[in-house]
Amino acid sequence: MYDIAIIGKGPAGISAAINAYARNKKVIIFGQDSKKILWAPSIPNYAGLPNITGNEFMERLNDHLKTTDAFVVNQNVLAVYSMGTHFSIQAGTEMYEAKKVILATGVDFKKTIENEDKFLGSGVSYCATCDAPLYKGRVVAVIGYNHESIEEANFLATVCSKVYFIPQMKEDLSNLDKNIEVINSKPLRFEGSFSAEKLVLENGEIAADGFFVLKDSYPLTSLVPGLEVDGPHVKVDRNMETNIKGLYAAGDVVGKPYQIAKAVGEGQIAALNACE
Known part of the structure; x- marks a missing residue:
């Protein structure tokens, strides 16, 4: 069983993985590189890295992730089930278990098909x-x-x-x-x-x-039964914890502003609180 499972491999998810690893936690992270980042021609407002391209920024995130022992699963998660003492996570045909989960899926405004x-x-x-x-x-x-x-x-x-x-x-x-x-x-x-x-x-x-x-992402209420949401966003408290104990969220999925610096910071906050 993993200590922390992170769903989403963008800035928030990778930030969470790096910080959880720093606290000696056994980490698993699901997903592919953030398309939103990869497609950005430049990122003009990230402190210390002026006008870095999205592709370069994603490469740096992955290089940092590789310095940890986080286990990377390049699959989309289909469902997360709270089992009371831990979580069961379905990715493809495989099931994984973790004590805590951090949602960092980004936000998807595609409407679901009716019914x-x-x-x-x-x-x-x-x-x-x-x-x-x-x-x-x-x-x-x-x-x-x-x-x-x-x-x-x-x-x-x-x-x-x-x-x-x-x-x-x-x-x-x-x-x-x-x-x-x-x-x-x-x-x-x-x-x-x-x-x-x-x-x-x-x-x-x-x-x-x-x-x-x-598709790349699915309705939040289908992904996590019982999760409290506000439109396309997950409701969280100041510790980035959702209404489900042990389940945290960070990045665009928790709301505006949709900024990389915010996502990185929230990923750290979620990870540090999940480590407690």
């Missing part, structure tokens, strides 16, 4: 690798928001009888399995009785046995 939460676990899934066996020989649809969704759709094509792919990002689809049918449209809502049976699109609809919504 996505309602049918989650009943025809709607966030993990193709996990749930593909349930749809062996059946029809599925993938709503893809990132590059990884292409790989997941290709995997589903080896298991399912038919795969639809509804891309919601600008990506080269040349590596997509030729048997996958691409539908370029905006998803509006899921419909069904007891489980999702069809996806209504802006210009049509798709009937399928299962629907996979694959």
